[in-house]
Amino acid sequence: MRDARGNIRRLPGIRLWLSGGWLTFLVLAAIFAPLISPHDPLAQDLFAGRLPPFFEQGADPAYLLGTDSLGRDVLSRMLYGARLALIVALVAGTLTCLIGASLGLIAGYYRGWVDLVISRFIDIWMAFPPVLFAILLIAVLGTGLMSVIIAIVVIDWTRFARVVRAEAMGQGAMDYVASAQVAGRTRFGTALTEILPNVLPTIVALLTLEMGIAVIVEAILSFVNLSISTDQPTWGGMIAEGRTSIYQAWWVLVFPLFALFLTVLSFSQLGEGLKDHFDPVLR
Amino acid sequence: MSETIYELKDLRVSFPDMSRKPLLGAAPRIDVLKGLTFDIPRGEVLGIVGGSGSGKSTLGRALTRLIEPDSGAILFEGTDITHLHEDRLRPLRRRFQMIFQDPMSSLNPRRRVGGIIAGPLRLQGLDNIKCRVDEALDMVGLPRHFATRYPHELSGGQRQRVGIARAIALKPDFILADEIVSGLDVSSQAQVLNLLESLVKDLGLTLAFISHDLSVIRRLCTRILVLYKGEIVENSETAELFANPKAEYTRTLLDAIPLPDPEQAWF
Amino acid sequence: MSFLSIQDLTVQLKNGMPLLRHVSLDVAPGEVRALVGESGAGKSMIGKAVLGILPKAARLTGGKILLDGEDLQTLSQKARRQRIGARAALIPQDPLTALNPSRRVGPQITDRLVDILGWKRPDAEKRALELLEEVHIQSPDRVMKAYPHELSGGMRQRILIASAFAAEPKLIIADEPTTALDVTVQKQILKLIREMQQRHGTALLFVTHDLGVVSKIAQSLTVLYAGKVIEETTVKDFFAAPSHAYSKALLAATPKYTDPQGSLTPVPESVITAVEAEVAAFDEQARAGTRP
Numbered sequence: 001m002r003d004a005r006g007n008i009r010r011l012p013g014i015r016l017w018l019s020g021g022w023l024t025f026l027v028l029a030a031i032f033a034p035l036i037s038p039h040d041p042l043a044q045d046l047f048a049g050r051l052p053p054f055f056e057q058g059a060d061p062a063y064l065l066g067t068d069s070l071g072r073d074v075l076s077r078m079l080y081g082a083r084l085a086l087i088v089a090l091v092a093g094t095l096t097c098l099i100g101a102s103l104g105l106i107a108g109y110y111r112g113w114v115d116l117v118i119s120r121f122i123d124i125w126m127a128f129p130p131v132l133f134a135i136l137l138i139a140v141l142g143t144g145l146m147s148v149i150i151a152i153v154v155i156d157w158t159r160f161a162r163v164v165r166a167e168a169m170g171q172g173a174m175d176y177v178a179s180a181q182v183a184g185r186t187r188f189g190t191a192l193t194e195i196l197p198n199v200l201p202t203i204v205a206l207l208t209l210e211m212g213i214a215v216i217v218e219a220i221l222s223f224v225n226l227s228i229s230t231d232q233p234t235w236g237g238m239i240a241e242g243r244t245s246i247y248q249a250w251w252v253l254v255f256p257l258f259a260l261f262l263t264v265l266s267f268s269q270l271g272e273g274l275k276d277h278f279d280p281v282l283r
Numbered sequence: 284m285s286e287t288i289y290e291l292k293d294l295r296v297s298f299p300d301m302s303r304k305p306l307l308g309a310a311p312r313i314d315v316l317k318g319l320t321f322d323i324p325r326g327e328v329l330g331i332v333g334g335s336g337s338g339k340s341t342l343g344r345a346l347t348r349l350i351e352p353d354s355g356a357i358l359f360e361g362t363d364i365t366h367l368h369e370d371r372l373r374p375l376r377r378r379f380q381m382i383f384q385d386p387m388s389s390l391n392p393r394r395r396v397g398g399i400i401a402g403p404l405r406l407q408g409l410d411n412i413k414c415r416v417d418e419a420l421d422m423v424g425l426p427r428h429f430a431t432r433y434p435h436e437l438s439g440g441q442r443q444r445v446g447i448a449r450a451i452a453l454k455p456d457f458i459l460a461d462e463i464v465s466g467l468d469v470s471s472q473a474q475v476l477n478l479l480e481s482l483v484k485d486l487g488l489t490l491a492f493i494s495h496d497l498s499v500i501r502r503l504c505t506r507i508l509v510l511y512k513g514e515i516v517e518n519s520e521t522a523e524l525f526a527n528p529k530a531e532y533t534r535t536l537l538d539a540i541p542l543p544d545p546e547q548a549w550f
Numbered sequence: 551m552s553f554l555s556i557q558d559l560t561v562q563l564k565n566g567m568p569l570l571r572h573v574s575l576d577v578a579p580g581e582v583r584a585l586v587g588e589s590g591a592g593k594s595m596i597g598k599a600v601l602g603i604l605p606k607a608a609r610l611t612g613g614k615i616l617l618d619g620e621d622l623q624t625l626s627q628k629a630r631r632q633r634i635g636a637r638a639a640l641i642p643q644d645p646l647t648a649l650n651p652s653r654r655v656g657p658q659i660t661d662r663l664v665d666i667l668g669w670k671r672p673d674a675e676k677r678a679l680e681l682l683e684e685v686h687i688q689s690p691d692r693v694m695k696a697y698p699h700e701l702s703g704g705m706r707q708r709i710l711i712a713s714a715f716a717a718e719p720k721l722i723i724a725d726e727p728t729t730a731l732d733v734t735v736q737k738q739i740l741k742l743i744r745e746m747q748q749r750h751g752t753a754l755l756f757v758t759h760d761l762g763v764v765s766k767i768a769q770s771l772t773v774l775y776a777g778k779v780i781e782e783t784t785v786k787d788f789f790a791a792p793s794h795a796y797s798k799a800l801l802a803a804t805p806k807y808t809d810p811q812g813s814l815t816p817v818p819e820s821v822i823t824a825v826e827a828e829v830a831a832f833d834e835q836a837r838a839g840t841r842p
Contacts, residue, residue: 183403
């Protein structure tokens with residue numbers, strides 16, 4: 001029976017490649033943005049406003065994906081936007097994961113009063129409406145990259161803590177944990193060597209999901225003008241600006257939206273694929 | 284070296300009953316073991332038998348101090364381990380080992396067989412780990428190259444051998460086997476029992492073998508303890524128990540075993 | 551005339567790996583046939599194929615299943631479900647997972663009667679009460695209103711037995727119904743299954759790995775290895791002297807406390823090799839089409 005399941009679960013290989021491919025492309029684009037951008041993303045050229053993308057009539061081949069109402073190059077702005085999106089995804093995702101997963105692991109494995117304290121804390125935390133919480137935080141911290149990252153971590157660590165706690169609790173009831181104790185392993189050692197490897201696939205899946213969420217949150221905050229300063233190009237900011245001129249220049253909105261969509265989808269698909277890859281039982 | 288491996292005096296264990304926990308306040312406790320007193324002399328193979336809810340697994344977990352008893356005393360080779368702190372217990376742990384019921388859940392699915400057997404050896408700071416792992420695999424009759432396999436790649440019987448190898452690699456004085464054949468096919472069951480029988484003989488092990496099934500332990504065990512609802516109802520030599528069961532419950536257990544013989548009037 | 555007749559049944563995994571190899575067997579009304587084998591022998595798969603509940607990865611690739619003389623494979627999906635629902639029932643292995651934990655017991659027994667057979671609910675409830683009494687449950691009204699977790703494992707298995715007999719099926723498939731139970735409870739449940747089966751004259755296909763249980767409950771048995779029928783005989787003949795070497799070894803491995811030295815003998819390597827070779831030769835013959 002194992003063989004059959006193995007065959008069915010092996011199919012996701014293709015989505016791992018597609019999502020990994022898009023994300024690799026994005027990372028390269030972000031790193032080399034200054035080299036490959038055809039224009040300065042901030043340079044305005046009011047005589048070249050709202051130029052359509054290359055496949056429409058009246059396009060200027062110098063502006064491949066067209067320009068916005070201020071005559072800024074959409075492609076260049078997207079490339080620079082990718083930088084911010086990825087920085088936010090990686091830093092916020094990783095921090096959220098580290099904090100949430102550690103607390104979840106501790107609560108789920110040590111149980112007792114430690115669990116009681118952490119779990120109640122999570123419950124209280126989750127009672128705050130997240131978007132208001134984020135806006136409030138940024139209002140206090142001021143706009144900027146750091147504030148966006150802090151806001152995401154502060155809001156979302158509970159997601160990791162909850163899931164990892166439940167998973168660690170399940171693993172903690174398994175006999176190999178008792179067996180490690182019989183062998184004389186310390187509680188902390190057991191958590192690290194027995195529990196952690198078994199919750200790792202879940203953590204990996206959550207981490208990539210969180211990276212996708214971070215990209216969205218950043219875009220949302222940019223959209224309401226609460227992210228990074230307005231003169232730095234972000235996808236959310238572009239979408240917000242594009243919205244005002246959707247009937248005159250759809251491309252200003254659609255291209256960054258599409259990039260955002262692909263990126264978030266890729267992160268979640270990558271997570272699913274990696275989860276299976278990390279599992280020796282399915283591998 | 285003491286002649287008695289384990290000495291138990293009026294051992295009591297209780298658990299909170301979550302199903303009857305009131306909305307506010309603590310859950311009432313259920314007594315699982317209600318004052319057990321018995322010894323396990325060196326070299327004995329003790330069968331611990333009882334139905335579900337008899338407390339046999341709890342007794343096993345108390346002996347290996349996976350749980351801390353409420354009251355009474357457990358002396359391991361004269362040392363009182365009843366409430367011993369885990370830090371003080373750790374050096375002793377090497378000497379009492381455990382084989383678990385479900386080899387699928389007692390072997391970490393993410394570690395290879397070699398790592399699973401080596402883990403406890405490293406923890407106890409032993410040398411020549413590779414040699415000891417090979418030796419343990421030899422003793423349980425598994426080829427040495429199985430060290431690189433994952434548990435899910437093995438059959439049920441092979442997995443249970445890995446569990447045995449992990450326990451004997453530490454060369455303990457005492458091994459507790461908790462229902463280790465109940466999930467196996469009859470042929471693997473016979474193999475594992477035979478293996479244990481020869482290990483007991485060759486290594487001079489003291490063994491406690493927990494089972495719900497009297498029929499599998501006659502050949503292996505020298506003495507049998509019958510538990511019913513947390514109390515010892517019978518503690519007899521094996522031959523004596525089968526020839527002349529003293530407790531009513533022991534007779535019920537014996538009568539309930541379906542012998543592979545259509546001529547036996549059973550129902 | 552047998553009620554269930556399986557002819558040349560072949561079930562394979564989607565990747566072509568065989569789970570059942572040209573299995574044929576019959577169960578007559580009132581007969582108890584045991585299906586014996588080790589894990590992976592395909593004994594549960596036969597019951598699943600008959601009930602039309604094969605796992606998704608497996609499919610029926612050949613052979614016939616006749617239920618009361620009617621070939622199930624020739625029927626439409628809907629007609630097949632209806633026939634099986636009316637004529638056959640299952641007593642599952644694990645009484646803990648076979649009942650829905652968030653519903654009361656009563657409706658779980660009556661559902662089948664109401665949904666499949668179109669009974670009126672009061673009639674179905676009356677029938678359920680009768681059945682619970684028949685399986686020796688002390689206060690049936692109370693149990694009907696209970697949730698599964700409030701009942702013991704043995705009690706739940708009694709309810710599942712009552713539920714299996716509810717629609718007066720002519721065939722019951724019991725899939726290791728006592729494996730999860732204590733020996734003392736096992737005895738009560740086996741007694742109950744036998745009593746119900748005899749009273750209703752049901753054909754019973756009893757899947758088990760325990761030859762001790764076989765000797766008590768069945769009249770005939772089929773021994774399987776790797777999805778192939780190894781031996782098919784009566785219980786009386788089998789326990790007097792099994793004819794196949796593998797069956798013999800299986801019997802010698804079965805624990806028998808009255809004979810500690812003569813039982814619990816592991817199946818010898820040579821027997822495994824021989825039976826593996828037999829299965830391989832059988833596959834070869836089947837492929838060449840030389841087998842009748």
